[in-house]
Amino acid sequence: MNRHQTVFLISAILLFAVIASAQNLQARKEISIPDIPGYITLIADLHTHTVLSDGYVHPAIRPDEAWREGVDVLSITDHIEYQPHKEWIPTNHNLSYKLAKGKSDQLGVMLIKGSEVTRSLPLGHYNAIFLSDCDALDVDDPMDAFKAASEQGAFVFWNHPGWPREDGIPVWEEVQEELFQKGYMHGIEVVNTRKYYPLAHKWALEKKITMIGTSDIHMPIGMDYDHRHGDHRAVTILFVTERTPEGVRDALDNRRTAVYHDDILIGEDKYLKPVFMNSIEVVTPEISIAGKGHTLLQIKNNSDVPYKLKRSSSDETRISYSDEIILIPHRTVLVWINGRSETELGRFEANLEYVVENLYVLPETGMNVRIPIVVDHSAK
Amino acid sequence: MNRHQTVFLISAILLFAVIASAQNLQARKEISIPDIPGYITLIADLHTHTVLSDGYVHPAIRPDEAWREGVDVLSITDHIEYQPHKEWIPTNHNLSYKLAKGKSDQLGVMLIKGSEVTRSLPLGHYNAIFLSDCDALDVDDPMDAFKAASEQGAFVFWNHPGWPREDGIPVWEEVQEELFQKGYMHGIEVVNTRKYYPLAHKWALEKKITMIGTSDIHMPIGMDYDHRHGDHRAVTILFVTERTPEGVRDALDNRRTAVYHDDILIGEDKYLKPVFMNSIEVVTPEISIAGKGHTLLQIKNNSDVPYKLKRSSSDETRISYSDEIILIPHRTVLVWINGRSETELGRFEANLEYVVENLYVLPETGMNVRIPIVVDHSAK
C-alpha cells in the first residue's frame, strides 16, 4: 500500500502556504448576512476608540481592522471629557477622524465622524455621530453638548446603558426622559462589547428609538476577538437603500437596524424574517415518505449565523420532524421527517414550524418561522 | 476597564457549542466550484474501495463520507481479482453497490456501479463504471473482461498509470494502444490519490480521452484527509446538463471534466476559464489614480480554490500592478495599481494580465487570464 503513503509534501505546500500567507492575514473576511428585499445589508461599528482618548491604537488602525473584518461603516468616537493620554498627546477632538480618513478611503470603509459625550451617572455616555466639528461638544453643561450635536444634525445614541451601575441594569432616569423628549436621543446600545441589555432592547421597541450594537473597542481588536476563527465584534446591521453616508443615515433615522452579537441577531420580525429566509435553502423541498417511515430533508445555511431551531407546537398530524436543528453556517444539515399514518396518504404541502431561538424579535425571545415543504406520502 | 473584561461565557457558549456539535460533524461541507454557462458543476469520486476487496470500511460508509465532503457522484470500485479478505468475506462483486445503495439514496448521493479490473503490468488497473453486473468481469483473460464491460456499455478508465512502476512514470505500451484502438479505454486518471501524472494529462489531451481524478480511498477517508479543515480528496469535476446518471455519463463521454487535486485544477481552457471568471468578483471595477500614485483594487474569490496569479508580460504602458496575487478562498484581497505617467491621463479600460499558475490547461502549465478594469487617471 506504499503508493497511498507517498509523502504529498509538494502539493500540500501549494495549498497551505496560501492559507498562511501575508495575503491571508491582510485579506477581508466578510460577515455573511444576506441582503433583504428592497435593502442592501451593511455592517457598522459606530463606537470605537484610539490613543486620542483612552484607546491604544493609532486611528488609522481602525479602518484597516474594519476592512479585514467585513465592517462597512465605521465611527471613531473618542471621549470628549476623558483624555487620559493628554499629558503626551494634546487634546484634539477632530484629529482621530482626520488621521483615519486616508486609510478609510483607500479601503472603501465609510468613515462617519463622531465623539463620545462622557459624563457620570445618571447621565452616562452618548455617542454623537455625523458631526462636522467635534470641538463644539467640549463644553461644561452636558445639555449644551447635546444642543451642539443637534445643531450639527448629529445622530445620538445612549451607550452601554447599564454601565457603570453596580448591578449592570440600566435605569431610564429623568435625565434620559429629558433627552428623549427634547429629541436629543435617537438610539440606544442594545449590545455594547459582549454585553446584551434586554431592558434597552425593550425600550428601543417601546419608544421607537434605533437599536445599536457596538464593539466599544479600545485595544487592537485582535487582542479581544479572534475574527479569523469564528469570533466577531458586536455590530449594527443596517438595511440601506444605497451604500452611502446618506443611506446609512436614512437607515438609522428610520430604525432599519438589527444587532449582531456573538451568534445572536436582535431586531424586528420584519427585518429578521427575510434575513433568515434569504439565508437558508431547502436543498430537497420535495420529499417522499413511505407509511410511517422516515426520510431526510436537507437544509443549507449560506449565512454566518448558526440558526438554532426548536420545534414549536404544531397542528401537523401527518408528519413529525426533528425537535431541534442547528443550521450550521455554510453547511447543509439533515432534518428527520417521519410519516405518522399508514393510511391517510397523498401529496400535500406542509410547514415545518420552529422558533429560531437566537433571533430575538423581543427581549430574549426567539422568532417563529415556517419552512414550507412538499410531502409525497405513499403506502409502505 | 473592568467592563471590557467581563467574562462572556454565556454568549460564547451559544456560538461555540454549535461548532462543536454532532450536527457539525455530520453536516455537509460543499466543495465550492461554480457552475459555468450551460452546465451544472458536479463533484465525483469514481474510484473507492471497501472491505469487499482490500478496503477497510463497510460500503455504506462511502456515500456517508461523500455526502459530508460535498461529493455528488460516487463509484465503489472494488477489485475483481484482488480479494485479500476472502477468507472471512466471501467474494461477491455486486455486493458493495447493494450495501451502499440505501445510504446513497437517503442522502442523495448518485451511486454508479463499478469494479476495478486488476492485472499486473504492463496492463495495470482499470475501472469500469456504469456496469450492470460486475461478476461478468471475473474472467481469466483480461480482454474478455474489457469485452464484457463494453457489452454492458461501461465507461472504462486507466487507473494510476505510473503505478507500480519503479520510477512512477507511466508508459503507454502496446496493450494500452490495443485497448484504446478497440474503444475499450475512455478515460485516464490524471490524478490518483495525491499523485499527479503530467504524462497522463498530455495523453488525455492528445488522444482525446477523458481526464479523471480519484481518491482511490481504502481507509476511512478521515484518516487520510482532514476535509473539515481545508484538505480534500482528489475528485473529478463534471460539467453536466442535468443532475442524473445520464447527465454524468454524457459529461464523461464528451470529456466535459476537470480534475481537482490539492489546490490545483486541471482541465481545458474552455472549462477552466469560466470556472475562474465565475469564481471571482472585482469589488471595485472602477478605480481612480492620481499621476504616478497608487490605488488598491479589491478582488473577491467566492470559490474554494486559492488562485495563484503571476503577472504575465503585458503591453500596458499606463499602469503597473502587483506581480503576484493569491486570491484566497472566500476572502477579498488587495491589488496594487500604480499610474505610470503624470501627463498621459484620462479614463480608459485596461486588462490585468496574469497566469493562474494552479490552473493547468496543459501539463504543469498555468492558464492566461485577463481581468478587465476601468481606470480614471487624473493629474496628481
Place this chain on the structure above:
Amino acid sequence: MNRHQTVFLISAILLFAVIASAQNLQARKEISIPDIPGYITLIADLHTHTVLSDGYVHPAIRPDEAWREGVDVLSITDHIEYQPHKEWIPTNHNLSYKLAKGKSDQLGVMLIKGSEVTRSLPLGHYNAIFLSDCDALDVDDPMDAFKAASEQGAFVFWNHPGWPREDGIPVWEEVQEELFQKGYMHGIEVVNTRKYYPLAHKWALEKKITMIGTSDIHMPIGMDYDHRHGDHRAVTILFVTERTPEGVRDALDNRRTAVYHDDILIGEDKYLKPVFMNSIEVVTPEISIAGKGHTLLQIKNNSDVPYKLKRSSSDETRISYSDEIILIPHRTVLVWINGRSETELGRFEANLEYVVENLYVLPETGMNVRIPIVVDHSAK
C-alpha cells in the same frame, strides 16, 4: 513600509506544509493527563465495534485510530448475539481480535480480547474483557455466558445502563443484583458515547465497582469525533503500576480508574486531586501586593483538561481573588488578587480555595482544591 509587506511565501511554505502533511494526519496526538505519585496514567477504550458485528470498519482500523488519538489500551467487543452482517460475513467471535492484533503490536497499542453480551432488558448489555475464547459466550442462557466469562477470568462491566430505556435512566433491577452478588459484574459504564449516567456514577461508588467510560464506537471514529481539533472520545483513565496487560487488569480490579468525557473528569478525590495538582503550575507562587491594590497571579495548565474553577466560600480576610478561572489547556492564565486591608500587612501563606466544577468526585459534584501561594503585603 514596503519592507514589512514582503510576501513571505517561501518560509511560510516550510511551516505550513508540515502541518498539512501526511505525517500530520498519521501522527499520534496524545491525551495529556499527567501521571500521579505511584502510578502511570494510561488511556483506555474498552468498548468498540467492527464489521464483525454491527460496526462499519475492518478490525485493523481500531488500533490505528487508537494510536493516533493517544489511546494506549483497546478492546474490540463485538456483539455475540447481534450479527447484522452475518449474511455476508460469517459469524466468528474470535476474529476481530485476530485481525487487529498485528496492527496493535506494530503500533504498541495494548489489545485486550473481549466480547459484548447483548441481551434485552432488564438484563441489557455487558462487556467481558480479558477473554481467551469469545466463542464460549455464545450460549442460550445469559447466566451461562457470564459463568463462561468468569471461568476465563474475565473482567465484566455493564454497558450504557440507561439505554435503551425510554427515559434513559438506568434501573438496578433484580437481575443486576444477581450478577453483582454472584461476582459477575465488576464495573459499570458511567459514560457511554457522549452520555453520562450520574446514577451509574453513584452505584459505582456505593457498590465499589469500577467506573468505566467508553466510546462504543461503530463508525470510523473520525466521523463522530474531530480529535485533531479539540474533541475526543470518552475513555477510561487507568492508574497503573506497569504498562502491561497485568498492570491494566490490576488497575481495573482495584478501581484505580477515572472517566474522561468531553471536558469532564469523573473519579475519586484520591486520584483526581493529584491529577489536578500535577497538571497545574503556579508560575508566580510569590506575589507582592500594596495595600488594597491588586496583582496578577499566573497559573499554567499543562494538561488537556480545561479546569473550571469557581471560588468556594473562604475565611481568607486578607486577600480577595477572582471568582472564576478557566485554566485553559496548555496556556497560562491570569488570576486577580487584591489586598483587603491597608493596615494588616506582612508576609503570609494563603490558599486560593476553589471548586473545580468539571472534576466530578461525586455525581455532578465538583472537587474542592486549595492552591497555596505566598503573599508579601506591603503598605501602598
Place this chain on the structure above:
Amino acid sequence: MNRHQTVFLISAILLFAVIASAQNLQARKEISIPDIPGYITLIADLHTHTVLSDGYVHPAIRPDEAWREGVDVLSITDHIEYQPHKEWIPTNHNLSYKLAKGKSDQLGVMLIKGSEVTRSLPLGHYNAIFLSDCDALDVDDPMDAFKAASEQGAFVFWNHPGWPREDGIPVWEEVQEELFQKGYMHGIEVVNTRKYYPLAHKWALEKKITMIGTSDIHMPIGMDYDHRHGDHRAVTILFVTERTPEGVRDALDNRRTAVYHDDILIGEDKYLKPVFMNSIEVVTPEISIAGKGHTLLQIKNNSDVPYKLKRSSSDETRISYSDEIILIPHRTVLVWINGRSETELGRFEANLEYVVENLYVLPETGMNVRIPIVVDHSAK
C-alpha cells in the same frame, strides 16, 4: 443507531465555551523550545515600535502582546531620527519605555530600554539596547550617537542589513567596518520581520558578533501574525544562566543566542544540538526486526519546531530507514526501519543519521544529527 446520534450539546458547551472565552484570548501561549544543559532558554524580541515613532500602538500594548505570545524579554526601540507623528505627539525618546513599564512589570515581561538610530545608507539602522537615557542619542553626527550609546554601556546591533537596498542584499561597507573596529557593533539581525539574511548569518559567525532575530513590528502584532494558530514573530532565543536583565545581557555579550524564524532555527551547533536532543523523545528506543522485515520506530517532538529530517549518507549496512521524517510539534510520528540481511543477525546499537534541514548551523545549511537506537535483529 439512535443512541449514537444523541445531540451532545450540553457537554460540548462545556468544552468549547472554554476555548472561546476571553480567558483564551488573554491567555499566554508559550513558544516551546526546551532549556539546554547549563542554560535556561528565554525568548526575546528586541526590536519593536509604537506611536512614539512610526508605530501604530500605545507602548503598553507591546508587553501585553509579548506576554500572550510567550516572549520573555522585550525592547521597544522607537526611532530617534524618524518621528512621523511628531505633529501631534511631541518627541520624547524616553517615553515608550516609561509607558510600557507598568504593564511589563505586572505581567513579568522583562523590558529593556532601547532606541533605534536611523540613518540613511550606507550607515543604515541600529538598535541600542540597555540604554539609560535615550535622549543622548539624538545628536547630529551618528558616530556621536554610537559613542553616547557606548558610554551608557549599550548593546548595539545592525538592523535589517539588506534594507532598503534595491536587491535586498547587505553590504559590509567601510562604515560598518569602522563601527565594528571601534567596538560599537555587537550584533546583527540575521532575521528581521520575515526576512532572513544569509550573508548576515555568515558575518555573525566570521566576525563573532551576536545573531539577532526581531519582529520590527509596527502594527498591532495580531494584524501581521496569527500566533494563536501556528504562526509566530521572529525572535532571538537566549540561553541564560539566570532570568534577569543581567542574565540576558550576559547571553547577548557571549553570543549564546539563536534565531527562531517561521519554522527555522538559526544558531551554532553547540546550542542547536542540545535544543534538538532535548526536544525529541524516542518512544521506542529498542526495536525488534525479523530478517528483512520492517518495524516502526516512534519519535515524539515536545517542542514547537517541526524538525525536518533528511537522511544523510550512512555506512549503516544492517538497517535501512525512512529517507525523510517531519517531527511534527507535540506529536509522535512513525519511522520505518528495515532489516537489510536475513543472516547477519544479533543485537546492536545503531544511529539514525539525518540532516535537520531547518536547523541552520551555517547559512542555509542544516545540522547533522545522530539518533541512537538499539536493534534486536532476529531471523524471520
